[in-house]
Amino acid sequence: MRRFSSFRDFDWTLLTLVLLISVISVVEIKSATLQTKFHGFGEKQIIFILFGLVLMFLISFIDYHRLLDIAPWAYGISILLLIAVKLVGQKVLGARRWINLGGGVHFQPSEWVKLVLILIVARFFWGLVGRELSWMDIAKAFALVCIPMALVLAQPDLGTSLTYFPVVVAGLFLGGIRPRQVAILILGASVLIGGAFLSGKRLKPYQQARLTSFINPDADPKGAGYQIKQSLIAVGSGGLWGKGTNKGTQTQGDFLPIPYTDFIFAAFCEEHGFVGGIGILLLYFLILTRLIQNAQQASDIPGTFIVMGVVAVILFQIVVNIGMVVGLMPVTGIPLPLMSYGGSSILFTFLALGIVMNIRMRRFVN
């Protein structure tokens, strides 16, 4: 019934764009860790990327309908893993996010859960095709996402838990939520958030500090506002053309916090300027555009939903991360896809892209 897919149908354009941005990422990580004890991170990132490529090819050979079939199981295992992390996870900087697998390998389940969520949400809305979304459907969709979200939030990891949200938003949007329902949801959310804000007990002190410092970075320049302030200085002082690779004073002088992960875009903008930064945005634009094209060409509803779930997550992370770096968003600790250093983040992205390839390779199935 299904035609054997070949590498000719692989999205080589998308892969080229992704590899281009990966190379830039490695160069910038190397530059940002030059003066630090992390100077092997560039090489490690290459290994992550290579490993990611392998996973990407492997997953593209498994029909995504198989993945949809096992999605409920994966979802259940994910919930169990998140509970396990909370119980036996490694405590780093006050949060339990990693499970130590031994041999120096640490596993961060919350990144993988994103992938599972994309699949399960696609499967859920696939089941609803052809009828109007009821309030019950909406509640179920939210429940699917909010259970793991709450567990990740409890680690606590606000950033990662937030990245789950666009998955359900994308699902509801494509699944046919009506404007009236959207309006009621927004109203309800506003009341909830407003209530939480007024009670003031919902956020951890560091989260409160991040919000305050976002509103007024100069309030405490050595404390929470320090990161934003240094990031703005890094980006701004880069100017039109930047200071050159390895020559960013903010990056090399260790003024910019974690310039190889969350603030890598600030480091890049400092060293390569407005022109370089716009170049990166352009690459992201091309990648996202290509993904949306693939979503359009998908052979069935769940294919489209999966690709759009990936689009939603990647776009969300780009907006929140770069928004933070240029001072438009508060500090949340969300990595920049394909740019930030980190195995879990890189592997998630490549796996997600692998599933997109998978869907593309089967676009002529019928």
Added chain:
Amino acid sequence: MAFISNPERHVARDEKVAAGKLHATQYLVVLMLAVLATGMWRLQILGAENYRVLAQANRIRKDPVRAPRGKIFDREGRILVDNYPSVTCYLLREQVKDLQTDIPLIARGLDLPVEQVQATIRRYASQPRYESILLKQDITPDEQAFIEAHRNELPELETRDEQRRLYPRDGFAAHLIGYVGEVSEEDLNSSKFDFYEPGDMVGKSGVEETYDGLLRGTDGSRDVIVNSHGKEIDLAGQVLAIPGKDLRLTIDLDLQRVAEQAMEGRNGALVAMDPHTGEILAMVSRPTFDPNQFAVRLTKTYWSSIINDPNHPLMNKTIQAQLAPGSTFKVIMSLAGLQEGVAQAMHVMCAGGATFFGHFFACDKHHGTVDIDHAIPWSCDTFYYTLANMLGIDTIAKYANEVGLAQRTGVDLPDEATGTMPSTAWKMKTQHEKWYAGETISVGIGQGAVQVTPLQLARALSGIASGGVLRRPHVVFPDELPPDMRSAIASTFPGSGDRVIPLSPQNWQTITDAMAATLGPGGTGYAVRLENIDFAGKTGTAQVVNHSAGATSLGAGSERANAWFVGMAPRRNPDIVVTVLCEHGGWGAEAAAPVAAQVINAFVTKQRKREGNLLEVNTPKPDLPATQPKPAPPATPTAVSSAAPGPRVAGTSTPNRP
């Protein structure tokens, strides 16, 4: 999870999501990325300059480089004050999040009181944060090791190599040289210190203070590129420090050494000066202090021992002690009496004192008939009571003021005292009372309200011995100063300066011969006469408590009389004058005169040794009785300078022979 269990029932694979929704997503992507681009535009294009400045300020730290202070030499180029390398600890406030919690550890490691560290930091509160705070100078190797060992806990501590002042030991010439210290808050508020910053080292007294502008040089700076931990990565640029200028003093180290030894264990002052020029050759004040203790880590115990010493170790008594001159004032009385034409004919019968205005004023001996030639060597009080009574206070004051009393001499040292010379106008002004003629009597022997400094006395008496030519005393050769500094010094230290007072040749000869006779047989200073040296002088024993009975008792302890001696050689146009004050020393002839004699002897011996190749050390008789003075009367500066030349060898000089 029943609601997701069975998707297979909707195997409607030809259904598609509406293309419009995907297009909308595409527009959303464009919109979002455009917003981000706008954010970048705002920072990188519109704010680029501003952020560039911030980035520079972030990483560039200005470290001051202290200019080494100029060295100080004696008149022959021998070193008095040197520098030595030392390590200073600074506090960098930018490197610390919570300074207050670190203070106890810092204080312990640097062996400083916690309150002192806090006070230091408070003092800098208004200064920009990038400015480093001087915490402690000349830290020990132990303290250096502490800073090294706590690099991570206390990144705010930094050490820098600096040059520090090394003063002579044991307070040698301490009052003359002075010391340096951190500029004080009060100083910084005055306009004089406009160009100084907290932490700057500044001369606090003596030559160090007067010539601070010359000695201090110009500090440089290093623009250091640092990382966020304040660690130096690279050097962006530097302004080299301009070392301070070296300074040559008029002090003669050999003479100073003799003077220091002679004054050891005493309480008082000694100043030696070249009356021809006003160059100060030696300056000693006792008790002394160790300026090294002031320049570096002044301990509380040392400070309290200095401040509580009743004999005022910090006071430069040569220019700051204001005391009754006692009988040394009789030289000025003689000048007044002779110039007024009344003393020449006086023959006073001394019967151990005399009665004036119903009060008996005592003399220490029964001198019999005394004339002006014997009044000085015998130091007969009765004679001067009588003379004072004849002259009246205002005439005495006129001559005293002419020779520079009650005015600063203008010496180039800080905080010189003026002294006091009473007069009718002075009493009206200060006490709003009329002067009583009876008060004049004790002024005649240098008691009463008369107060002089040792330097004033040296200048006045040697000026008279130089035929009325008075010089402004100084410790630095004015010719060696830059012109603007020279005029600044002259205006900062106004004094009676260089001046010539009228003195007839006969009177000059009378007074100088009488002062020489003081060291002759029957004179009060005969015991300290110097063989082969034309040594002249005047003793003084000034009562501390004014006994109306006169100078018959010395008193004891803190009421014991102050001993004075002003000595010079040769008697006319002296090459050296030495004033010695021994507070509560008793008789001037016994306590002060031997000290002066030692210094004059050392001076003449050195002079002879140096010029020994030119002149055989012959032994001329001291020219007593004196012959006619030189034809040119020393009434004008030119006349005096023509009188002054001749062999500058005391004791061998014969300039007064016709």
